[in-house]
Amino acid sequence: xxxxxxxxxxxxxxxxxxxxxxxxxxxxxxxxxxxxxxxxxxxxxxxxxxxxxxxxxxxxxxxxxxxxxxxxxxxxxxxxxxxxxxxxxxxxxxxxxxxxxxxxxxxxxxxxxxxxxxxxxxxxxxxxxxxxxxxxxxxxxxxxxxxxxxxxxxxxxxxxxxxxxxxxxxxxxxxxxxxxx
Numbered sequence: 051x052x053x054x055x056x057x058x059x060x061x062x063x064x065x066x067x068x069x070x071x072x073x074x075x076x077x078x079x080x081x082x083x084x085x086x087x088x089x090x091x092x093x094x095x096x097x098x099x100x101x102x103x104x105x106x107x108x109x110x111x112x113x114x115x116x117x118x119x120x121x122x123x124x125x126x127x128x129x130x131x132x133x134x135x136x137x138x139x140x141x142x143x144x145x146x147x148x149x150x151x152x153x154x155x156x157x158x159x160x161x162x163x164x165x166x167x168x169x170x171x172x173x174x175x176x177x178x179x180x181x182x183x184x185x186x187x188x189x190x191x192x193x194x195x196x197x198x199x200x201x202x203x204x205x206x207x208x209x210x211x212x213x214x215x216x217x218x219x220x221x222x223x224x225x226x227x228x229x230x231x
Contacts, residue, residue, distance in 0.1 A: 056108060063104065063112035063142075068120055070144040072173050074153065074183060075135045076101065080165030086141075089166065092159045093143075099152050100144045106136050127177040134179055135170030149173050150186060157187035 067073065078086055086103075093099040110132055117128045145152040160166040168183035178186070190198070 059105075060108050060112045060115065063109060064115050064119070066102075066142070066144060067112060067116040067122060070146070071120075071122055071175070072145040072147070072149040072152075072171075074143040074145065074156070074171030075131075075169045076141045076143050076156075076160075076166065077138055077169045078103075078141055078163075078166050079139050081163050085163050089159060089163055093156060096155050096159065097152065098146045099155060101156075102142045102144070104140055104142045106138075106140055109140065109142065110136055123172055123175055123177055127172075131170050131172070131177050138169075140169065143171070145173075150189065151191065153183065153187040154189075154191065157184070 081089075090101045093101050113122075113128060113132065113136075116122045117125060122128075123131070143152070143156055168180050168187070170177065170179045171183055172178070173186075189195075
């Protein structure tokens with residue numbers, strides 16, 4: 051029979067998973083406690099990110115409970131996430147609706163700490179593992195992508211206008227040269 055403390059802990063995790071369906075599981079095997087606390091403080095100060103150290107066995111129970119209750123992800127995906135990501139020392143990174151920004155913030159904040167990395171996670175009901183989460187975290191922000199797209203659209207217009215002006219200017223210079231002769 052599990053203790054009431056463990057039952058409450060699991061129920062608290064289930065509530066967190068319901069409130070934050072986008073989350074990542076983070077590995078922090080080779081980081082000191084002091085560095086981990088620094089990282090948690092930096093994340094809290096930088097936005098709505100919350101990093102919580104979890105006990106793997108209780109997190110597994112909470113994840114399975116959340117999958118059964120809320121259909122967070124499929125049971126097969128849950129088993130794969132459990133097998134691949136819920137091992138070693140784990141922390142739960144709870145992400146807001148703008149999960150890409152949260153991944154990027156964590157990735158930048160965790161860079162100075164060796165051994166802190168993504169293990170896996172769930173984003174919009176899809177399970178991702180380390181490589182994909184790293185790739186997503188390194189993408190430019192939505193605003194930066196929009197600026198690049200807008201810039202490339204505008205550069206075509208500027209090129210067209212410049213080439214039209216250049217040809218017209220060249221034509222005028224040729225006519226002037228002929229007129230002067």
